[in-house]
Amino acid sequence: MSYNLLKGKKGIIFGALDPNSIAWKTAERVHEEGGEFVLTNAPIAMRMGQINKLAEQTGAKVIPADATSEEDLKNLVEQSMEILGGKIDFVLHSIGMSVNVRKGRPYTDQKYDWTQKGTDVSAMSFHKVMQTLFKADAMNEWGSIVALTYMAAQRVFPDYNDMADNKAYLESIARSFGYFFGRDKKVRVNTISQSPTPTTAGQGVKGFDGFISYAEKMSPLGNATALDCANYTVTLFSDLTKRVTLQNLYNDGGFSNVGVSDAVMEAFITSQEAEIAK
Numbered sequence: 220m221s222y223n224l225l226k227g228k229k230g231i232i233f234g235a236l237d238p239n240s241i242a243w244k245t246a247e248r249v250h251e252e253g254g255e256f257v258l259t260n261a262p263i264a265m266r267m268g269q270i271n272k273l274a275e276q277t278g279a280k281v282i283p284a285d286a287t288s289e290e291d292l293k294n295l296v297e298q299s300m301e302i303l304g305g306k307i308d309f310v311l312h313s314i315g316m317s318v319n320v321r322k323g324r325p326y327t328d329q330k331y332d333w334t335q336k337g338t339d340v341s342a343m344s345f346h347k348v349m350q351t352l353f354k355a356d357a358m359n360e361w362g363s364i365v366a367l368t369y370m371a372a373q374r375v376f377p378d379y380n381d382m383a384d385n386k387a388y389l390e391s392i393a394r395s396f397g398y399f400f401g402r403d404k405k406v407r408v409n410t411i412s413q414s415p416t417p418t419t420a421g422q423g424v425k426g427f428d429g430f431i432s433y434a435e436k437m438s439p440l441g442n443a444t445a446l447d448c449a450n451y452t453v454t455l456f457s458d459l460t461k462r463v464t465l466q467n468l469y470n471d472g473g474f475s476n477v478g479v480s481d482a483v484m485e486a487f488i489t490s491q492e493a494e495i496a497k
């Protein structure tokens with residue numbers, strides 16, 4: 220259902236790779252709500268991905284940009300303002316990648332070149348995106364910037380590896396830059412901490428299937444889907460959340476505040492009983 224929440228608003232959406240991507244679902248929902256946007260992704264992802272299909276579907280232009288390159292980001296922001304005919308109201312940073320995770324390197328045996336690359340892509344890119352927007356004075360007053368994160372920034376999830384540190388850094392950047400963006404430009408900056416979601420990035424995490432079903436059993440409302448995340452993001456881009464800023468907002472069916480659930484306890488006791496009966 221559409222509520223026209225984003226009518227007249229213009230933005231940039233990073234990170235739509237395929238129809239499972241959270242950014243893909245967000246682009247579809249933003250389009251339904253009347254928002255106009257430019258889609259962007261790393262040049263290499265564009266060759267592999269299906270972004271042109273999404274662009275056709277939503278009437279968006281696509282501008283390649285490696286989010287670690289200041290030059291690419293400057294060009295992206297300039298071109299976006301030209302295409303959209305003025306300043307920007309919303310930005311979604313939906314980018315994450317760890318080389319250590321991809322190559323199966325455990326947290327206790329990092330290859331630091333890879334760690335640095337992951338930090339640059341997953342966290343520092345958010346600073347670079349915001350600094351580029353800030354310096355170009357590219358955001359309209361009461362605009363909204365959102366990045367996606369995961370609760371491993373607060374609690375230990377051993378297989379989340381160095382992405383946990385990247386997410387902690389990302390969330391801190393949201394607060395620190397959000398202060399200046401709020402004070403000087405009246406722009407809000409938040410992160411959404413999303414449930415495990417079956418996407419390309421999500422499924423790269425070792426033991427993801429166990430991860431997702433554990434979270435499902437722990438959460439009173441079940442895991443938030445990519446569409447749930449898209450809907451939440453739409454509210455944060457809308458004028459209904461004008462003074463929500465510097466926040467890390469959980470979209471996780473309640474997972475983050477549950478110690479243990481009946482369903483998880485039941486599964487644990489059943490497996491313990493089976494162990495004893497052996």
Ligand SMILES: NC(=O)c1ccc[n+]([C@@H]2O[C@H](COP(=O)([O-])OP(=O)(O)OC[C@H]3O[C@@H](n4cnc5c(N)ncnc54)[C@H](O)[C@@H]3O)[C@@H](O)[C@H]2O)c1
Binds near residue numbers: 240241415416
């Ligand atoms: N899937 C989950 O379980 C989950 C849970 C919480 C948070 N998140 C976060 O959601 C965000 C989106 O991930 P997703 O799950 O939709 O997976 P995804 O794989 O569909 O999206 C990740 C995107 O990052 C892009 N990217 C990688 N390197 C880049 C670069 N140098 N420049 C520009 N873009 C680059 C990829 O091309 C891809 O489009 C990420 O920040 C991820 O950490 C995901």
